[in-house]
Amino acid sequence: MLRAVIFDMDGLLIDSEPLWRKSHMAALAEHNVSITEDDVRKMAGKRTDEIVRHWREKHKLAHIPNDTLEANVVSKVIENIHMNGVELPECMNLLVYLTLTVYRWP
Secondary structure, three states, rough: OOOOOOOOOOOOOOHHHHHHHHHHHHHHHHOOOOOHHHHHOOOOOOHHHHHHHHHHOOOOOOOHHHHHHHHHHHHHHHHHHHHHEOOOHHHHHHHHHHHHHHHHOO
């Protein structure tokens, strides 16, 4: 009997990759740095802190703490998800199924 379901939220319920790319671009634009979606695509597979460290080194942004820039990117992703996130096909059906068969609200 299935008793629990754990979701990796990044990219499973919504296609968040385009939102991450736009968030990196917007965060750097605040510091007059222009990067493209292709620049961000090249960073695929890396953690956000690693990507931000790369941007800081490449674009001479050492005066901005890594955790500050990373928090700005993450904040923009959350905002983008709230504003533009669209669930992947069948996502809602899965959540309804799990709610009815596995998870019971208190």
